Amino acid sequence: MELKAEEIQLIVQQVLENIDVKKLSRVSRPPVSGGDCGVFKCVKEAIDAAYLAQRDWVNNYRLEDRRRIIEAIRVTAEKHAEELAKMVRDETGMGRYEDKVQKHLAVIRKTPGVECLTTDAVSGDAGLMIEECAPFGVIGAITPSTNPTETIINNTISMIAGGNAVVFNVHPGAKKCCAYCLKLLHKTIVENGGPKNLITMQEEPMMEAVNVLTASPKIRLMAGTGGMGMVNALLRSGKKTIGAGAGNPPVIVDDTADILLAAKEIYRGASFDNNLLCLAEKEVFVMEDAADKLISEMEKEGAYLLSPDELNKITELAMINKDGTYQINKKWVGKDAALFLKEIGVCGCRNTRLLICDTDENHPFVQVEQLMPVLPIVRCRSFDECVRAAVKAEAGNRHTASIFSKNVDHMTYFGKEIETTIYTKNGATLKGVGIGGEGHTTMTIAGPTGEGLTCARSFTRKRRCMLAEGGLRII
Ligand code: NAD
Numbered sequence: 001m002e003l004k005a006e007e008i009q010l011i012v013q014q015v016l017e018n019i020d021v022k023k024l025s026r027v028s029r030p031p032v033s034g035g036d037c038g039v040f041k042c043v044k045e046a047i048d049a050a051y052l053a054q055r056d057w058v059n060n061y062r063l064e065d066r067r068r069i070i071e072a073i074r075v076t077a078e079k080h081a082e083e084l085a086k087m088v089r090d091e092t093g094m095g096r097y098e099d100k101v102q103k104h105l106a107v108i109r110k111t112p113g114v115e116c117l118t119t120d121a122v123s124g125d126a127g128l129m130i131e132e133c134a135p136f137g138v139i140g141a142i143t144p145s146t147n148p149t150e151t152i153i154n155n156t157i158s159m160i161a162g163g164n165a166v167v168f169n170v171h172p173g174a175k176k177c178c179a180y181c182l183k184l185l186h187k188t189i190v191e192n193g194g195p196k197n198l199i200t201m202q203e204e205p206m207m208e209a210v211n212v213l214t215a216s217p218k219i220r221l222m223a224g225t226g227g228m229g230m231v232n233a234l235l236r237s238g239k240k241t242i243g244a245g246a247g248n249p250p251v252i253v254d255d256t257a258d259i260l261l262a263a264k265e266i267y268r269g270a271s272f273d274n275n276l277l278c279l280a281e282k283e284v285f286v287m288e289d290a291a292d293k294l295i296s297e298m299e300k301e302g303a304y305l306l307s308p309d310e311l312n313k314i315t316e317l318a319m320i321n322k323d324g325t326y327q328i329n330k331k332w333v334g335k336d337a338a339l340f341l342k343e344i345g346v347c348g349c350r351n352t353r354l355l356i357c358d359t360d361e362n363h364p365f366v367q368v369e370q371l372m373p374v375l376p377i378v379r380c381r382s383f384d385e386c387v388r389a390a391v392k393a394e395a396g397n398r399h400t401a402s403i404f405s406k407n408v409d410h411m412t413y414f415g416k417e418i419e420t421t422i423y424t425k426n427g428a429t430l431k432g433v434g435i436g437g438e439g440h441t442t443m444t445i446a447g448p449t450g451e452g453l454t455c456a457r458s459f460t461r462k463r464r465c466m467l468a469e470g471g472l473r474i475i
Contacts (some may be wrong), residue, residue: 015322029390033252038186038200043209044216046167048451049197050138051218053163055350056195058135063114069194070113070157076188077108080181087177092145094334097354099273100437102145107154110434110441112139112455113161123475127468128407133460135163138212141274142228142234146276146334146371148174151225151443156185156199159223160440167219168201171226173259176430179203191437206437214239226255235448243448247278249429250390252414253286253294254383257404261426263297265404269428271303271353271377274340279400279429279445283366283393284377285386286359291379295358303375304337306354313344313356318372319364326364328371337373345458357410361389366432383410387417398447402429 040046059085077084085100117133139159143151148171159166170178182201189198189263194269203207210230213219214237223242224234231243253262270281286294299305306314317340319326332340359366365376380386394401402424403414415423422432422445433445434455445453451458 012412026090029322029389030454031377035197035200037183037190037196038198039203041185041203042211042301043167043169043202043206046197046200047138047213047216047218050165050167050200051244052198053067053195053200054135055162055164057165057198058163063117063247065193066161066275066433068365069189069192070161072188072192073153073157073185074108076184077181080184081105081401083110084177084181087180088149090172091177091220092148092341093335095145095273095276096336100150103150103273103277104153104247106207106433106435106441106442107150107157111154111157112440113157114454114456116440116457117162117460118337118457119176123473127466128472129339129464129466130466131462133162134456134463136240136459136461137164139164139166139217139300139459140216140222140239141168141209142210142222142226142230143168143174143178143222143371145171146227146278148178148442152178152199152354153185154441154443155223155225158444158454159459160189160198164221164459165198166200167213168199169213170205172205175203176399177207180473192471210453211237212236212249223444227449231448240450242443242444242451242454244278244446244448244454245397245399245448246280246369247397247445247447248367248393249279249400249402249419250393251281251284251401251429252390252403252405252410253284253290253384253387254405254410255287255289255384256405256406256410258406258426259290259293259297259404260406263294263301265426265428267298267301267303267354269430271337271373272428272430274336274353274373275375276371277430277433279370280432281429282369284375285361285380285393286377287386288379289380291358291377295356295377296384298354298356298377299461302352303354303356304341304346304349306355306357306374310344310346311359314355314357315364317343318370318374321367326368327358328368331403333371335372340374342374361393366393383413387414390414391417394420397444400424400429400432402427402432421445421452 009305081104084242120128225244228245234241400422401418401420424432434441
């Protein structure tokens, strides 16, 4: 059969129209070797693989693909939330299983995806300008021991939603559960058609790996979640850094507060996961008139009030005095309240979740971030004294604070003085991170560098596109 030139042209045109260009470009992806579901022996390989994956992610996948893959990540992570909570509890020996399940569910359900990548537009006589949220590229993410897999899930959703790949350096004390979690998410990404190695880590986390990450030209941004030593090290590296550091959140209870509510909420917040959250209530400043009632209501909630002698024994356990300055004894971080009591010979209080103590503002439990279910309560003669003491204890971290009050002037004044990233009124500080409160959830609260409660938008850079001469404008 002979075909005419027009017929051949038509056939060619139809074939070309049916070719999936996206598929072709995926076939021509550069090959990636090594790694076991994103877990690599060497950090350099983890970086190289993530670099290739990011180029693929940003060039060959649409926003709809990001949305679909993030949804699949949520489904997988939710299926494994209880298992992950148990693994973290077993490996780190810190916190409470049931609260860890809650933390996992919060990050899985309430970490925003691509929906928070909004475009700004200005349309005027001189044309049309749009500013969009573009990826940084590959991000190096340092994660803590206190919310290890929660941070991996949260950072993965936020960072890949922004079009990035990520190389994690996890805390050595949580390396097994982190590798397990990363592999689960990695498998989900690949099974749903996403690129291999979009999320990677080095199997054996090391401090030197952090230096390799900060020195690599392929890493365009560092995101550090943990103590101030780590955040400051990243900031000194010269690499653009989003730093989420320590807090020591004070709570003020004034003489207008609903004391029953305050006792209930503070008990819940300060005992949640044995006070491991950086944003959990760490010390209370209460006006004298309200103090006895607050303490007795907290006891009714289930708190155990330490005697001065018991407090001394617990301080000796939990704090190390180095030439007059106190540091926490890491052995006791995140341990159950009942274990503290058992260690000092107090029996019969197996069910308490929180120890409270009546102390002065200079006590190390007030001034040092201790991540333990031990909550000091300081009596103050006036509201001004509460504010002054709270600002001192918060120590410029600008992390989290809360107040229980019905006095709007008090609420406003404290908010202005304390300058924290999260400020909760009449509720547990947990609510400030979306756990039982409005707003999204994150495990990376970037106070020091100012991004606040991070989400996908925080891990993008702004790029402007300007169409001059009024083109495309319809008015
Ligand atoms: P950590 O600082 O001991 O460790 C955090 C991470 O940093 C780990 O991966 C660790 O290996 C690494 N690291 C530690 N020192 C480093 C250094 N000098 N250089 C490079 N990397 C270093 O913290 P942690 O005990 O795992 O977590 C608890 C701390 O993290 C608390 O201070 C808590 O307030 C803070 N935290 C803050 C947030 C937040 O969102 N702001 C969230 C969770 C935890």
